Amino acid sequence: MTEKKDKKEVLYSLIGIAVLLIVIIILEKTIPSTSILFSVLKKGAIYSLAAVSMNLLNGFTGLFSLGQAGFMLIGAYAYAILTMPVTIKLSDSVYKYYDCIVGFQLGLIPSMIIAGLIAALFAFLIGLPVLRLKSDYLAIATLGFAEIIRAIFQWDTIGPLTNGANVLRKYLDLTDVTLPFSNIPFPPTLFIFIVAGICIAIIKMLIDSSYGRAFKAIRDDEIAAEAMGIGLFKHKEMSFIISSFFAGISGALLSMYQYTVQASQFKTAMTYEILLIVVIGGIGSISGSCIGSFLFIACNEWWLRFLDESSNNILGLNIMRSGFRKVVFSIIIMIIVLFFSKGIMGEKEISIKRMVDRLRRKKPKPAVEEGAK
Amino acid sequence: MLKINDLKVNYGGIEAVKGISFEVPEKSIVTLIGANGAGKSTTLRTIAGLIKPAAGTVTFQDEVITGKGPQEIVSRGITLVPEGRKIFPDLTVLENLRIGAYLRKDDLTDDLNWVYDLFPRLKERHWQHGGTLSGGEQQMLAVGRALMSRPKLIMMDEPSLGLAPLVVRGIFDIIREINKQGVTILLIEQNANMALQTADIGYVMETGKITMTGPGKELLANEDVKAAYLGKK
Numbered sequence: 384m385t386e387k388k389d390k391k392e393v394l395y396s397l398i399g400i401a402v403l404l405i406v407i408i409i410l411e412k413t414i415p416s417t418s419i420l421f422s423v424l425k426k427g428a429i430y431s432l433a434a435v436s437m438n439l440l441n442g443f444t445g446l447f448s449l450g451q452a453g454f455m456l457i458g459a460y461a462y463a464i465l466t467m468p469v470t471i472k473l474s475d476s477v478y479k480y481y482d483c484i485v486g487f488q489l490g491l492i493p494s495m496i497i498a499g500l501i502a503a504l505f506a507f508l509i510g511l512p513v514l515r516l517k518s519d520y521l522a523i524a525t526l527g528f529a530e531i532i533r534a535i536f537q538w539d540t541i542g543p544l545t546n547g548a549n550v551l552r553k554y555l556d557l558t559d560v561t562l563p564f565s566n567i568p569f570p571p572t573l574f575i576f577i578v579a580g581i582c583i584a585i586i587k588m589l590i591d592s593s594y595g596r597a598f599k600a601i602r603d604d605e606i607a608a609e610a611m612g613i614g615l616f617k618h619k620e621m622s623f624i625i626s627s628f629f630a631g632i633s634g635a636l637l638s639m640y641q642y643t644v645q646a647s648q649f650k651t652a653m654t655y656e657i658l659l660i661v662v663i664g665g666i667g668s669i670s671g672s673c674i675g676s677f678l679f680i681a682c683n684e685w686w687l688r689f690l691d692e693s694s695n696n697i698l699g700l701n702i703m704r705s706g707f708r709k710v711v712f713s714i715i716i717m718i719i720v721l722f723f724s725k726g727i728m729g730e731k732e733i734s735i736k737r738m739v740d741r742l743r744r745k746k747p748k749p750a751v752e753e754g755a756k
Numbered sequence: 757m758l759k760i761n762d763l764k765v766n767y768g769g770i771e772a773v774k775g776i777s778f779e780v781p782e783k784s785i786v787t788l789i790g791a792n793g794a795g796k797s798t799t800l801r802t803i804a805g806l807i808k809p810a811a812g813t814v815t816f817q818d819e820v821i822t823g824k825g826p827q828e829i830v831s832r833g834i835t836l837v838p839e840g841r842k843i844f845p846d847l848t849v850l851e852n853l854r855i856g857a858y859l860r861k862d863d864l865t866d867d868l869n870w871v872y873d874l875f876p877r878l879k880e881r882h883w884q885h886g887g888t889l890s891g892g893e894q895q896m897l898a899v900g901r902a903l904m905s906r907p908k909l910i911m912m913d914e915p916s917l918g919l920a921p922l923v924v925r926g927i928f929d930i931i932r933e934i935n936k937q938g939v940t941i942l943l944i945e946q947n948a949n950m951a952l953q954t955a956d957i958g959y960v961m962e963t964g965k966i967t968m969t970g971p972g973k974e975l976l977a978n979e980d981v982k983a984a985y986l987g988k989k
Contacts, residue, residue, distance in 0.1 A: 596855055597855065603847060606806070607838055607842035610804055667846075
């Protein structure tokens with residue numbers, strides 16, 4: 384019985400995803416690609432992946448970690464350095480003050496995966512000492528490590544690798560994505576959605592597996608989990624590494640989307656943005672993180688833009704000026720936190736099947752017609 | 757089956773268990789009774805591998821398991837039902853049970869059916885979150901979860917804690933039933949009366965030492981035990 388239900392659930396989810404992808408294809412065909420809609424969609428999808436990977440740690444394993452921006456930085460740099468064509472590395476156009484020591488270049492997809500793996504490797508090393516800490520102390524330690532990573536990447540001595548504090552650019556970006564075995568450009572928004580979607584689906588499958596159950600058990604009660612024979616350290620480390628792997632991939636996507644990468648961008652503020660998305664979406668809800676991410680990006684970059692334009696001032700009051708949008712944004716966040724104390728989704732997930740069921744119950748007639756067909 | 761020899765456990769500077777020895781024969785019910793702070797829970801947690809002892813040995817089925825981690829000990833067939841139940845509140849009942857069998861990779865259907873037979877209430881509520889169950893149901897879930905690892909020895913830390921007398925009776929009926937099906941039981945209780953009635957062998961612990969031992973029924977009749985734990989003069 385439950386298995387049958389699950390199958391239906393999966394079917395509906397697949398249909399939902401297919402519809403979403405088709406909508407994106409149609410949008411990309413009809414609306415000019417310079418529209419802000421696509422910036423919001425792309426960045427929203429990238430932040431969704433970052434937020435879901437953070438949620439795996441904070442929401443599902445109960446590890447309050449604040450190192451996400453650090454791992455995204457590693458992913459972004461690894462991707463940019465690996466995909467930059469050798470001719471550009473050797474010329475003066477990017478590595479102006481250093482001689483680049485990476486004498487090879489890789490394709491887009493392998494670089495992305497290696498970017499994730501390098502972030503995961505760092506997570507493994509950082510996790511060894513840090514994951515023995517609990518709650519607030521873990522947060523402080525991971526925050527510190529993220530800042531240290533950022534500082535190291537800007538360090539002059541490893542300039543031949545990271546170009547010091549200077550910008551990295553001219554690597555493979557979204558315009559370089561092509562359909563397999565051809566030169567036809569791949570729709571960029573669709574590409575980001577597919578990559579982020581695959582990663583989120585993998586995280587979802589992990590959470591539903593027996594490992595995911597063990598993560599949740601550790602979150603609920605460490606002592607009991609240990610008494611059941613769950614190795615605390617091993618599972619925390621596993622969750623930390625996997626989360627960082629996907630954070631690395633989201634960093635790689637971000638560098639593709641931005642066309643340039645600079646370490647100074649990956650400050651603590653970025654981790655807080657992602658944490659905000661996780662909290663507003665609902666700690667322990669994947670769909671919540673995704674919804675939260677798109678709402679956050681859309682509000683921050685698009686819907687509230689008009690507040691910054693002084694030409695919109697009404698009644699002669701001079702309140703609308705650049706920066707005012709941030710004030711309104713903060714108020715919106717406070718209202719959301721007051722009325723949804725557990726986030727928009729709480730711990731629940733969006734279920735297309737449940738929505739369909741509800742629609743059917745409200746309108747019994749169409750359901751009958753459908754049955755007759 | 758389980759032999760404890762001169763076990764000493766320290767918490768910081770405090771000696772919680774000061775060298776105790778006792779034995780749990782196969783297929784029996786053994787109980788440790790004693791007041792708060794006597795070192796009962798510490799003893800169980802040490803056997804389960806959650807705490808490292810300062811001295812002494814724990815032998816299970818003729819193999820020394822002292823100082824081994826909880827994973828190793830659970831996979832050898834010793835499972836702890838922790839004090840205060842400690843079920844996972846945000847996991848469903850079924851997920852809680854599956855976690856109990858985390859170290860096993862084989863088919864769980866038989867064991868799930870066994871637990872559901874013992875506790876039909878859990879079957880009715882298998883989709884509910886653990887935190888929404890009543891105290892008695894949570895205790896059932898904690899016992900059921902421990903049984904899912906298919907233990908040879910199950911250790912229970914105060915299963916009657918905070919439960920109504922009628923529910924306590926039900927829990928002890930279940931303990932006897934599980935024992936009849938071949939699982940050895942080591943029980944800690946403050947409810948000395950119920951524990952001694954159920955147990956084959958009882959040990960009385962006081963401030964880290966074992967002060968008295970004997971068959972459960974005998975201890976129940978003992979004047980000192982009566983005075984100290986049963987509230988009779």
